Amino acid sequence: MKFSSILLLALSSIAPTTAFLPVPQAHPNVQRVPTASSPSSVVLEMGSKAASKWESKQKWLEGRGLSADAAVGDDSSAGSPVNIIIAGAPASGKGTQCEIIKEEFSVVHLSTGDMLRAAVAAGTDVGVKAKEYMDGGKLVPDEVIIGIIRDRLEEDDCKTQGWLLDGFPRTAAQAEALAEAGCTADCFLFLDVPDEILVERVVGRRTDPETGKIYHMTFSPPPADDEELIARLEHRSDDTEEKVVVRLEQFHTNVAAVKGSYEDIMVSIDGNRAPADVSKDITESINAALAKRA
Numbered sequence: 001m002k003f004s005s006i007l008l009l010a011l012s013s014i015a016p017t018t019a020f021l022p023v024p025q026a027h028p029n030v031q032r033v034p035t036a037s038s039p040s041s042v043v044l045e046m047g048s049k050a051a052s053k054w055e056s057k058q059k060w061l062e063g064r065g066l067s068a069d070a071a072v073g074d075d076s077s078a079g080s081p082v083n084i085i086i087a088g089a090p091a092s093g094k095g096t097q098c099e100i101i102k103e104e105f106s107v108v109h110l111s112t113g114d115m116l117r118a119a120v121a122a123g124t125d126v127g128v129k130a131k132e133y134m135d136g137g138k139l140v141p142d143e144v145i146i147g148i149i150r151d152r153l154e155e156d157d158c159k160t161q162g163w164l165l166d167g168f169p170r171t172a173a174q175a176e177a178l179a180e181a182g183c184t185a186d187c188f189l190f191l192d193v194p195d196e197i198l199v200e201r202v203v204g205r206r207t208d209p210e211t212g213k214i215y216h217m218t219f220s221p222p223p224a225d226d227e228e229l230i231a232r233l234e235h236r237s238d239d240t241e242e243k244v245v246v247r248l249e250q251f252h253t254n255v256a257a258v259k260g261s262y263e264d265i266m267v268s269i270d271g272n273r274a275p276a277d278v279s280k281d282i283t284e285s286i287n288a289a290l291a292k293r294a
Contacts, residue, residue: 081162082107082290083184085169087258088191089251090244091201092271093278095214097191098166100279105286108158111166112145137243139250142173150181172257179261187289188262189282190255191271195248202244206233265289 082105088094102109119127120134126148130140149168152158165185169175204217209232215222222229238247259266267285271278 080290080293081160082186082286083162083165084187084189084286085165085185085262086189086191087167087170087255088271089193089195089198089255090247091198091205092191092193093275094166094191096275097189097278097282098164100275101164101282101286104283105162105164107162107164109164109166110149110152110158110168112140112149112168112170113166115148116140116145135237137238137246139170139247139254142171142177146174146177150177150183153181153183169258169261170251171254172261175258175261185262185265186293187286188259188266189285190259190266190268191278192268193271197272198248199241199244202239203241205239206235208232209234 084101084105084107086094086098086101098109098111101107116127116130116134120131121127126144129144133140145168149165153163169178201216201219204219206215206217206222207213208215208222208229215233222233238244269278269281269285
């Protein structure tokens with residue numbers, strides 16, 4: 001037997017199980033190619049890595065009550081980076097929605113909260129200053145965070161992928177500084193949730209320091225039989241009712257001023273609903289913003 005024949009036999013024996021695994025018909029990159037043996041068409045299968053990545057995204061969406069099929073539809077954001085600002089009070093569901101937006105639009109998620117908490121944990125100068133305000137239930141002042149955000153938006157990934165600003169700007173001065181830096185958004189999303197609901201959500205929150213997962217002792221409690229997990233859960237120092245009320249008062253005062261800077265692109269979203277319903281409205285709003293830009 002010729003060497004070429006042996007090679008073809010070897011390849012045909014391994015291809016179905018390694019290089020070209022079938023993917024669902026709904027996969028956005030599946031192509032139909034006409035052939036002589038099949039005048040209608042055949043499916044050109046994707047490689048196993050691409051299939052696995054796509055399937056992981058579908059499971060991620062389904063785990064949050066979203067339709068996997070809906071995510072495969074018309075992708076008006078493809079090839080068009082979008083810049084988004086999202087605002088919401090503590091426990092408004094902003095974190096969940098940011099994860100969905102990041103997956104759906106491939107933007108760079110920039111959370112001032114995460115960056116500040118990292119600085120606090122590291123004991124940096126800015127972290128020490130931030131901790132004083134956070135422990136007092138107050139918002140961190142402008143001068144501590146404006147420079148950090150401005151520099152970050154100048155990095156290549158933000159320019160090519162677009163960005164999602166989470167928790168910034170919080171004041172009119174921050175919004176003005178952002179505009180002066182030439183950083184403009186396509187859409188400003190505001191998650192609207194009643195204060196009494198927010199207080200209830202915040203006070204019951206607990207964080208697993210090992211995984212970063214957040215539980216709620218009423219709405220999403222940890223497994224009752226996992227004593228080790230329950231014992232290590234942490235209650236943030238600023239997640240008390242007294243401090244939450246202070247934070248909400250400051251939030252409402254500041255966000256009113258910020259809204260004035262983004263009246264033309266602001267969309268108010270009812271955040272007191274199931275995450276899937278909130279996400280649907282957000283996606284529609286972002287796509288509408290992209291359509292206006294086009």
